[in-house]
Amino acid sequence: MAKAIDDEAGGFIDKYIGDAIMALFDDEATDGALKAASLMQQALLKFNYERTASQRQGRTQNSLAKIAVGIGIHRGEVVMGTIGFACRIDSTVVGDAVNIASRIEGLTKQYKCGILITESVVSSLQYPELFALRLIDNAVKVKGKDEAIALYELQI
Numbered sequence: 350m351a352k353a354i355d356d357e358a359g360g361f362i363d364k365y366i367g368d369a370i371m372a373l374f375d376d377e378a379t380d381g382a383l384k385a386a387s388l389m390q391q392a393l394l395k396f397n398y399e400r401t402a403s404q405r406q407g408r409t410q411n412s413l414a415k416i417a418v419g420i421g422i423h424r425g426e427v428v429m430g431t432i433g434f435a436c437r438i439d440s441t442v443v444g445d446a447v448n449i450a451s452r453i454e455g456l457t458k459q460y461k462c463g464i465l466i467t468e469s470v471v472s473s474l475q476y477p478e479l480f481a482l483r484l485i486d487n488a489v490k491v492k493g494k495d496e497a498i499a500l501y502e503l504q505i
Contacts, residue, residue: 350370350389350392351370352392353385353388353389353392354370354372354385354389357384357385357388358374358381358382358384358385358388359374359375359381360372360373360374360381360382360385361373361374363441363442364439364441369454371441371442371447371450372385373427373442377475378473378474378475378476379422379424379466379470379473379474380474380475380476380479380480382422382424382470383422383464383466383470383474383480383503386420386422386464386466386503387464387480387503387505389418389420390418390420390463390464390505391505393416393417393418396416397415397416400413400415400416401413401415417463418463419454419455419456419457419458419462419463419464419465420454420457420463420464420465421450421451421452421453421454421455421456421457421464421465421466422450422453422464422465422466422467422470422503423446423449423450423453423466423467423469423470424446424467424469424470424473425444425445425446425449425469426444426445426446427442427443427444427446427447428442428443428444429441429442430443448493449467449491449494449498452491452492452493452494453465453466453467453491453500456489456491456500460485460486460500460502462485462502463502463503463505464502464503464505465485465500465501465502465503466482466500466501466502466503467498467499467500467501468498468499468500468501469498470501471499471501480503481503481504481505482501482502482503482504483501483502483504484499484500484501485500485501485502486499486500487499
């Protein structure tokens with residue numbers, strides 16, 4: 350996953366949070382974030398195929414479940430800095446955009462989509478014709494927000 354974000358799409362991994370990755374991309378256009386998400390899902394398809402191939406060929410005795418991930422992408426202003434206290438300091442980004450991206454990621458299960466993106470992402474794409482986008486919900490309200498936002502699925 351890190352290779353797709355950093356090497357192939359020009360992103361920056363801010364941190365690993367349990368089984369999640371928080372990554373940041375250039376503000377000029379959001380194309381890199383969509384490219385990374387697509388590459389991550391493709392890498393996961395390959396990984397799952399290889400896991401099940403090992404099982405089919407009898408190299409693995411245990412039943413291996415497919416691994417699925419949901420990716421939520423939002424665009425907005427964040428503040429980067431150091432937070433914490435003397436005994437525990439960490440560098441990170443904070444802001445409304447971070448919270449919305451996290452909420453969008455959580456909605457991937459509800460909408461049964463691997464990658465969900467917001468209208469602000471779609472509107473800032475430099476080359477939207479390169480991506481297969483499908484409107485999923487034109488007015489979803491995420492926890493903690495009064496304004497509804499539109500959600501799109503990035504199809505791979």
